[in-house]
Structure formats: structure tokens, C-alpha cells
Amino acid sequence: MQLALFIIFGALAVAGALNLLLQRHPINSALSLVVVMMSLAVLYWSLGAEFLAAAQVIVYSGAIMVFFVFVIMLLNAGEEERTTGSRAAYIVGFPGAAAIFCLLSFVFLSERNAFGSSNVGGYLNHITSNISEVSSLLFTKLLLPFEVTSVLILVAILGAVVLARKEQ
Amino acid sequence: MPPASTNYDYLWLIPLVPFAGFLINGTIGRKLPRALVTAVALICTAIPAAIVAWLWIVMKAAGPPDVIQAVSQPWIQITGLTVNFALTVDHLTLIMLGVVTGVGFLIHIYSVGYMAHEEGYWRFFAYLNLFMFFMSVLVLAESFLLMFVGWEGVGLASYLLIGFYFKKDSAANAGKKAFIVNRIGDFGFLLAMFLIVREFGSLDFPHVFNAISVNPEWHGGMLTAIALLLVLGAAGKSAQIPLYVWLPDAMEGPTPVSALIHAATMVTAGIYMVARCHTLFDRSPYALGVVAIIGAATAIFAACLGMVQHDIKRVLAYSTVSQLGYMFLACGVGAYAAGIFHLLTHAFFKALLFLAAGSVIHALSGEQDMRKMGGLRKRIPITFWTMTMGVFAITGIPPLAGFFSKDEILYQAFISTNPLGKLLWFVGLVTAGMTSFYMFRLWFKTFFGPEHFEEHADLHDHGAAVHAYSGSHAVMVADPEENHAHGVHESPWIMLFPLVVLAILSVIGGWVGVPAAMGGHDEIGHFLEPVFANGVAAETATATASHGLEFGLAVVSVLVAAIGLYIAYVFYYKKPRTAAALAGRAPALYRLVENKFYIDEIYSALIVAPLLMFTRLFLGGLIDGGIVNGAGAAAGGTTRGLSSLVRRIQSGNIRSYAGWLAIGAAAVLLVMIFGRSIWPH
Amino acid sequence: MSAQVPIAAYLILAAVLFSIGVAAFLIKRNLITIFMSIELMLNAVNLTFVAFAHMWHQVSGQIFVFFVMVVAAAEAAVGLAIIIAIFRTRETLNVDSVDLMKS
Numbered sequence: 001m002q003l004a005l006f007i008i009f010g011a012l013a014v015a016g017a018l019n020l021l022l023q024r025h026p027i028n029s030a031l032s033l034v035v036v037m038m039s040l041a042v043l044y045w046s047l048g049a050e051f052l053a054a055a056q057v058i059v060y061s062g063a064i065m066v067f068f069v070f071v072i073m074l075l076n077a078g079e080e081e082r083t084t085g086s087r088a089a090y091i092v093g094f095p096g097a098a099a100i101f102c103l104l105s106f107v108f109l110s111e112r113n114a115f116g117s118s119n120v121g122g123y124l125n126h127i128t129s130n131i132s133e134v135s136s137l138l139f140t141k142l143l144l145p146f147e148v149t150s151v152l153i154l155v156a157i158l159g160a161v162v163l164a165r166k167e168q
Numbered sequence: 169m170p171p172a173s174t175n176y177d178y179l180w181l182i183p184l185v186p187f188a189g190f191l192i193n194g195t196i197g198r199k200l201p202r203a204l205v206t207a208v209a210l211i212c213t214a215i216p217a218a219i220v221a222w223l224w225i226v227m228k229a230a231g232p233p234d235v236i237q238a239v240s241q242p243w244i245q246i247t248g249l250t251v252n253f254a255l256t257v258d259h260l261t262l263i264m265l266g267v268v269t270g271v272g273f274l275i276h277i278y279s280v281g282y283m284a285h286e287e288g289y290w291r292f293f294a295y296l297n298l299f300m301f302f303m304s305v306l307v308l309a310e311s312f313l314l315m316f317v318g319w320e321g322v323g324l325a326s327y328l329l330i331g332f333y334f335k336k337d338s339a340a341n342a343g344k345k346a347f348i349v350n351r352i353g354d355f356g357f358l359l360a361m362f363l364i365v366r367e368f369g370s371l372d373f374p375h376v377f378n379a380i381s382v383n384p385e386w387h388g389g390m391l392t393a394i395a396l397l398l399v400l401g402a403a404g405k406s407a408q409i410p411l412y413v414w415l416p417d418a419m420e421g422p423t424p425v426s427a428l429i430h431a432a433t434m435v436t437a438g439i440y441m442v443a444r445c446h447t448l449f450d451r452s453p454y455a456l457g458v459v460a461i462i463g464a465a466t467a468i469f470a471a472c473l474g475m476v477q478h479d480i481k482r483v484l485a486y487s488t489v490s491q492l493g494y495m496f497l498a499c500g501v502g503a504y505a506a507g508i509f510h511l512l513t514h515a516f517f518k519a520l521l522f523l524a525a526g527s528v529i530h531a532l533s534g535e536q537d538m539r540k541m542g543g544l545r546k547r548i549p550i551t552f553w554t555m556t557m558g559v560f561a562i563t564g565i566p567p568l569a570g571f572f573s574k575d576e577i578l579y580q581a582f583i584s585t586n587p588l589g590k591l592l593w594f595v596g597l598v599t600a601g602m603t604s605f606y607m608f609r610l611w612f613k614t615f616f617g618p619e620h621f622e623e624h625a626d627l628h629d630h631g632a633a634v635h636a637y638s639g640s641h642a643v644m645v646a647d648p649e650e651n652h653a654h655g656v657h658e659s660p661w662i663m664l665f666p667l668v669v670l671a672i673l674s675v676i677g678g679w680v681g682v683p684a685a686m687g688g689h690d691e692i693g694h695f696l697e698p699v700f701a702n703g704v705a706a707e708t709a710t711a712t713a714s715h716g717l718e719f720g721l722a723v724v725s726v727l728v729a730a731i732g733l734y735i736a737y738v739f740y741y742k743k744p745r746t747a748a749a750l751a752g753r754a755p756a757l758y759r760l761v762e763n764k765f766y767i768d769e770i771y772s773a774l775i776v777a778p779l780l781m782f783t784r785l786f787l788g789g790l791i792d793g794g795i796v797n798g799a800g801a802a803a804g805g806t807t808r809g810l811s812s813l814v815r816r817i818q819s820g821n822i823r824s825y826a827g828w829l830a831i832g833a834a835a836v837l838l839v840m841i842f843g844r845s846i847w848p849h
Numbered sequence: 850m851s852a853q854v855p856i857a858a859y860l861i862l863a864a865v866l867f868s869i870g871v872a873a874f875l876i877k878r879n880l881i882t883i884f885m886s887i888e889l890m891l892n893a894v895n896l897t898f899v900a901f902a903h904m905w906h907q908v909s910g911q912i913f914v915f916f917v918m919v920v921a922a923a924e925a926a927v928g929l930a931i932i933i934a935i936f937r938t939r940e941t942l943n944v945d946s947v948d949l950m951k952s
Contacts, residue, residue, distance in 0.1 A: 821948055
């Protein structure tokens with residue numbers, strides 16, 4: 001079953017990513033990205049990170065991507081037009097991406113025996129649940145980073161408000 | 169024998185006190201009042217003179233010989249060479265010191281009056297004190313290296329003082345010329361020192377001369393080479409052929425400078441050096457012969473040129489060159505004592521002549537051209553009488569100083585073992601006649617006959633006027649309020665006092681060297697015997713010496729001098745147009761001599777011009793422009809080129825930034841993945 | 850137990866997503882699309898972290914993903930605000946027209 005999950009949702013994620021690449025209108029790209037994120041949430045769940053899966057759905061695709069869609073609709077961005085730099089970008093972009101992929105996969109494949117296998121139910125058999133593990137770590141040993149991130153979010157809010165304001 | 173424990177460290181005061189004077193006047197002299205500058209300068213010259221006088225007493229009282237030393241810290245101490253800062257005084261040094269400090273002090277006094285209206289008063293005395301310092305070091309030095317320090321230093325002081333009126337182009341150029349020509353001589357001196365180190369392993373006089381003395385079989389060869397190189401150095405400093413060209417131009421400096429440096433002291437340094445190294449020269453008859461020939465040739469050549477000069481200082485300059493030639497000649501035939509004797513008397517009367525000329529120039533408000541003088545003897549009597557003493561002394565009229573010293577030289581040349589001895593004697597004789605002629609020419613033209621000068625009713629200033637050559641009153645630098653009485657007037661007493669002293673010395677100065685042939689005891693010869701005991705002259709003294717010969721030769725030279733006097737009398741007093749008529753009958757020859765045989769132009773074309781071209785093209789163009797500039801330009805250009813390449817990354821295009829980001833990240837990844845082996849884990 | 854999926858598979862999947870993100874970043878011309886490709890890359894990295902957390906049986910990998918998400922959110926907020934500001938002055942979202950930093 002894990003294999004089936006992996007294959008279906010993995011393929012879905014890749015398809016969504018490719019669609020993001022190939023679509024011309026940004027709204028189509030945004031919606032493809034939402035698909036990718038949902039698939040990833042399932043994959044997180046299959047790897048035993050339930051809290052993250054939930055966070056992925058709620059925060060990432062539910063908030064951040066909605067934000068993207070709002071901005072696209074606000075700015076009424078149209079289809080992309082072709083410009084002079086496009087040709088050069090194609091020449092550099094595809095081979096570059098391919099090179100990175102080859103590099104990374106080379107590394108991962110050369111070490112695949114050391115990685116071992118995944119176990120769907122592995123975590124689910126533990127006494128403590130995933131979320132209690134995460135929270136116990138987060139609020140004890142990593143309390144300071146946690147507080148700092150809340151400050152970070154505050155700063156981001158302020159920055160966004162200032163930057164996006166209309167000139168008075 | 170002075171006890172060995174006696175401390176002679178006070179010898180160091182002789183050079184160091186004037187140096188202190190230089191420091192004081194040089195640094196804060198500009199702000200001090202004139203009186204204080206004068207006081208500092210005079211005190212710093214009087215103290216060494218007093219110490220030298222004290223030394224005379226000490227050395228005389230100590231009885232036979234000798235030499236005293238003051239050694240201080242080691243200077244260079246490496247394997248193979250040790251040089252100390254050491255001073256030494258023997259009888260030769262005493263005479264030189266007497267000249268340097270005594271005549272120097274008198275000239276300082278004179279300068280107080282002469283330079284009274286000058287703008288750079290403090291600078292003048294600072295340089296003069298500096299000169300005294302270096303000259304003392306030169307004379308007192310116990311090693312070639314320390315002497316060389318003094319040698320170079322007096323060259324520096326000479327440059328500074330010749331170019332004292334630095335705002336005038338000709339003065340600055342003259343200073344440069346003097347320094348550069350001197351450098352050529354110094355090059356010879358340096359090479360000689362290198363050879364000495366190689367041969368003897370030391371630069372100390374006692375060490376080198378002892379080594380030569382204990383090896384009587386050493387002759388010629390390397391010693392000749394060393395001696396010839398030293399002669400080159402001496403020729404540069406003492407203005408002999410071929411390096412005499414700087415001395416006439418050096419007259420651009422103020423007259424006291426000409427008197428002190430270019431008559432009495434600095435130019436005699438070459439003679440002193442040859443005399444000091446006589447042990448070395450005696451072993452090389454070839455070098456001695458060269459010295460004698462150069463001396464005689466210079467003497468007659470300079471006398472020729474001196475006969476047609478119109479500037480009073482130039483006549484005296486060529487006269488100096490000629491008299492230095494006499495001294496060289498004396499050393500060349502081995503009569504070192506005679507050479508030093510003439511050095512002494514020459515210091516007296518040449519300094520006197522220059523100072524008196526300065527007095528004349530001062531009286532005429534800066535006029536130096538003799539064609540614009542005449543009839544001054546009634547106007548400036550004291551100057552006239554003192555200058556007369558000087559003229560009579562230099563022409564060798566007995567019983568004044570020049571007669572005894574010059575005749576000693578001529579006699580020694582006649583009886584010397586040098587095969588050219590008689591010829592050298594004859595050349596010296598002819599030169600004596602020419603000397604008499606041009607000196608009396610100067611005497612008649614300046615003081616007798618009709619007055620050709622203009623009375624200057626307007627303001628004048630010594631300094632500005634005296635450096636206005638040939639009558640053009642170009643630059644007025646001092647305060648116009650400081651007027652003197654209008655018209656021709658005698659100099660102030662502060663300038664006349666040294667003249668009188670030097671005149672007296674010119675009369676009686678020769679009496680220390682009256683030879684036995686004329687009933688004297690030749691004190692100076694005996695005084696210098698310990699120094700030159702093993703000299704060539706001692707050997708030849710027993711040759712064909714006879715009192716009758718000496719007396720006869722003396723009579724001949726007096727006759728020749730009288731002939732010169734008579735001719736000058738006829739040309740310039742009785743029938744003043746004779747000279748012009750003669751010149752008119754041989755215009756080409758006259759012009760040739762008047763233009764100094766075009767030697768300066770020949771040097772300029774043969775040596776200076778190619779050197780300049782070489783410098784400009786090769787050193788200036790290729791090395792400086794090409795390599796040095798090129799290196800700088802290359803560094804700059806490389807940076808510029810590289811940066812123009814790198815600048816393209818900043819295209820403003822976000823996607824290219826992204827591309828570069830990705831490439832950078834990929835590079836880091838690569839290094840991390842595959843660079844494991846080179847990491848020091 | 851069903852057939853197990855090797856961890857390497859998850860990693861390869863993440864690599865694929867990352868490469869596609871890089872390609873999109875370099876190729877697309879719309880500012881917002883480029884921004885979205887950054888989010889895609891971040892997600893791929895998150896997947897990698899979670900896979901490794903699973904491999905090591907530790908939860909710290911997931912904590913890191915948590916922080917990455919927070920930062921991504923903040924960054925998205927500020928970045929989009931900037932894009933809005935740019936759009937106001939330029940009326941275009943073409944990335945090639947934003948080249949004022951050209952030297």
C-alpha cells in the first residue's frame with residue numbers, strides 16, 4: 001500500500017510541477033502548485049509526519065497559496081509575453097536543471113543502500129504520538145527559536161504592510 | 169712623547185663645533201636675529217681655531233715627532249674589514265688645520281660684512297659652518313673612508329654655496345656642474361678605495377702605509393693603479409686637467425665662498441690627499457710622472473686662459489687652477505713639502521686676492537668687469553694696498569710669500585730625477601711669467617688709468633648687485649631702505665680687517681720656508697720632515713743640489729716675473745691700446761683663447777649630449793616609461809580588464825542573477841560531494 | 850506489510866521536484882511565477898527533510914520543516930508586497946523590465 005501511495009501521489013506531484021513550468025498564465029501555475037502541495041501532504045503522512053501533513057495543508061496550501069491567488073487576481077497579471085531574454089533562458093535553464101537533477105540523483109543513488117527503507121506504520125506504533133513528540137521538543141529545547149520565529153512573523157507583517165501601502 | 173694615557177678626545181670638537189653651528193643656524197637661524205646668527209657662526213669657527221692653536225703648542229712642546237690620535241667607536245666591523253671613526257694629527261695635519269680654521273675664521277669675519285644685506289644670511293653661515301665641519305673631518309681623518317666622508321661633504325657644501333643665489337639660473341647650473349664633475353673624480357677615489365681594501369684589507373692610513381713601508385720591494389702594478397685612481401679623484405677636487413671646468417663657473421657663488429672654498433681649502437684637498445698618500449705614490453714613478461705632467465700642463469693652460477678674461481673673479485679662478493697645477497707639479501716630482509708650503513702661502517695670498525676683489529666689487533656696487541674699472545687706487549686705498557701685497561706675493565716678487573714657495577717648486581722640478589724635470593721647470597717658468605703678466609694686468613686695469621665705472625646714485629645692495637654678472641643689475645632682493653653712501657666707497661672695517669691680516673701673512677708667510685741657499689733654515693721643510701721622511705725628495709736632495717744653482721734659478725724666475733710686469737705695464741698703463749691692437753691682428757687666436765679653447769663646448773658635445781640622449785631614450789623611455797610605468801599601467805589595466813569582465817554579471821537582469829546563483833550553488837555542491845578527499849576531516 | 854519504498858525513492862522524487870523548480874525559476878518571465886517556483890523548491894527540500902527524519906527515527910527533521918514553513922510564509926508575505934509595489938510603478942510583471950540595478 002505504501003508503494004501505491006508513493007507512486008500515485010509522487011506522479012501527481014511531478015505532474016503538477018511540470019504543469020507549473022509549462023503553463024503560460026500564472027493562475028494555472030498557482031493551481032498546479034496547490035496540487036503539488038496536497039500530494040506532498042499525503043507523502044508526509046505516509047512517512048509518519050502527521051502534524052506536518054496537517055500543517056502543509058492548512059498553512060501552505062490553505063494560506064500561502066491562497067495569498068498567491070489573491071495577488072494574481074489583484075494585479076490582473078496576464079499571460080506571459082515573449083521577450084528578448086527568453087531564448088537565452090531556455091538554453092541555460094533546461095540543461096542547468098537537468099544537470100542539477102543528475103548531480104543530486106547520482107549522490108542519492110550511490111548511497112541508496114545506506115538509506116534503507118521506509119516503514120509506513122513505523123511511527124504510528126509508538127506510545128507517544130507524533131504531535132506530542134514534536135511539541136515536547138519544540139517547547140523545551142527549541143523554545144528560543146520558536147519565540148524568534150514569532151518575532152520574525154511580526155516583522156514580516158509589518159514589512160508587508162509598509163511595502164504594499166499606497167503612497168499617500 | 170706625549171703620555172699614552174693622555175686623552176685627545178677634544179680633537180672631536182674641531183669638526184663637531186662647526187657642525188653644531190650648522191645645526192643651529194640651519195634649523196632655527198631663519199627666526200633668529202642677525203646678531204645671534206653671526207655670534208653662533210663666529211663662535212663655532214673661533215673655537216676650532218683656538219683648539220688648533222692649542223694643538224700647535226702641545227705638539228711643539230711634546231718634542232720630536234709626532235702623531236696623536238683620537239679613536240672612537242668602531243664604524244664597520246665585518247670579517248675582512250674594520251674601520252673606526254678615528255682622527256689623527258701629525259705635522260701635515262697641523263698645517264692644514266691651521267689654514268682651514270685660521271683662514272676660515274678670517275673669512276667668516278669678512279662675510280659678516282659682505283653678506284650683511286643678503287636675504288639668506290642665516291643659510292650662508294649655516295652652509296659655511298657645514299663646510300668647516302666636513303673640511304675638518306677630511307683633514308683629520310685617519311682612514312680613507314672617513315676622509316672620503318669629508319671629501320664628499322665638502323663637495324656638497326660647495327654645491328650648496330655655489331648655488332647660494334639659487335634663484336639665478338647660472339648659479340644653480342654652476343653648482344650642479346661643480347658637483348657632477350667632482351663626482352667623476354670621486355668615482356676614481358671610490359675605485360681606489362676598493363682596490364686598497366682588496367690589497368691591504370684595511371682602509372686605515374697607518375695600516376696601509378706601514379704595509380707598504382715594510383715591503384720595500386713593492387713597486388708599480390697594483391700600486392700604480394691605485395695611485396692613478398687617486399689622481400683622478402684629486403684632479404676632480406683640485407680642478408686639474410681634465411676636470412677643471414667647474415672652477416671658473418664656481419665664481420657664481422658669493423666672493424667669500426670663492427675665497428674660502430675655491431682658493432684656500434677645498435681645492436687643496438686633492439693636494440693634501442696626494443701628500444698624505446705619498447708613501448703609496450713614491451712606489452709608483454709612473455703615477456708621479458702623470459701627476460707632474462698634469463700639474464704643469466694645467467698650470468700653463470690655465471694661465472693662458474687667465475690672460476684674456478675680463479671678469480676679475482674669473483682671472484683669479486684661472487689663477488687658482490694654475491697655482492694648484494704648481495702644487496701638483498711639486499708633488500709629482502716628489503717635493504711634497506714644497507707643495508704643502510705653496511699650499512700654505514697660496515691660501516694666504518689667494519684668499520687675500522679674492523677678498524680684496526670682493527671689496528672692489530662691493531665698492532663698485534656689483535661691477536665685476538675689469539673693463540668698467542680703473543683708477544680706483546685713490547678711492548679705496550686700503551683695498552688697493554692689501555691687494556697690491558697679494559699681487560706681488562703671487563707673482564713671486566721677493567721677499568714676499570709666493571717667491572719662496574714657487575721657487576722651491578721650480579728648483580725641485582729642475583733637479584728631480586724625473587726625465588722631464590728640466591722641461592717641467594721650463595713650463596713652470598713660462599707660467600710664472602704669464603702669472604705675473606695677468607696679475608699685473610688685473611692690477612693696472614682695476615686700480616690705475618682712467619675711470620671707466622659709473623657712479624651709482626641710486627640704491628644698491630651688495631648681494632643682489634654682486635651676483636649681477638657683467639653689469640646687469642637684475643635682481644634686488646634686500647630691503648631698499650638699507651642704503652649706503654652713494655658712489656664708490658671703501659668697505660666697512662669688518663671687511664678690511666681680514667684683508668689687512670692676510671696681507672701681513674702674505675708678506676711674512678714665506679719666511680718659514682727660506683731655503684738654506686738664501687740664508688734661511690727652511691723651518692717648514694724640517695717641520696714636515698717626519699711626515700715625508702721616506703719621500704722621493706729626500707733621495708733626490710743629495711743629487712745635484714747646490715746652493716748656487718738654487719740661487720741662480722731664483723734670480724731667473726724673478727727676472728721672468730719682472731718681464732711680465734713690464735709687459736703688463738706697457739699694455740695696460742703706458743699704451744692702453746696695445747692690447748686691443750694685438751688682439752685685432754690675430755682675431756681667431758684671440759677668440760679661441762677668450763672662449764676657453766671651447767673646452768666646455770667640446771665636453772658638452774662629446775660627453776654630456778650623448779649621456780643625455782642615452783638617459784632620455786634608454787633610462788627615461790625604456791626603463792622608466794616602459795618598465796616602471798608599464799608595470800603600473802599593467803597592474804591597472806589588468807584590474808580594469810578583469811573588472812569589465814566581471815561587471816557583466818551585474819546586468820540588472822534578475823534571471824541572469826538567478827542563473828549565476830544556481831551555478832554558484834552547483835559549484836558548492838560539487839565541491840562538497842566530490843571534494844571530500846581534500847578536506848582535512 | 851506491503852512492499853517497502855526505499856528512502857532513496859523519496860529523495861529522488863524530491864530531487865526531481867527541485868530540478869523542475871530550478872528550471873521554472875530560470876525560464877519563466879512572470880515575477881509571480883518565479884516566486885512560486887521558489888516555493889516549489891522549498892517544498893522539495895521539506896520532503897527531503899521528512900524522509901531523513903523518518904530514516905533516523907528522530908523528530909528534529911520535522912521540526913526543521915516546521916521552521917522552514919514559517920520562514921516561507923514570512924517570505925511570501927514580504928515578497929508579494931514588494932511585487933505589488935513594483936507593479937504599481939511599472940505596470941508590468943515582466944522580470945526583464947526590472948533592471949534598474951544594471952551597472
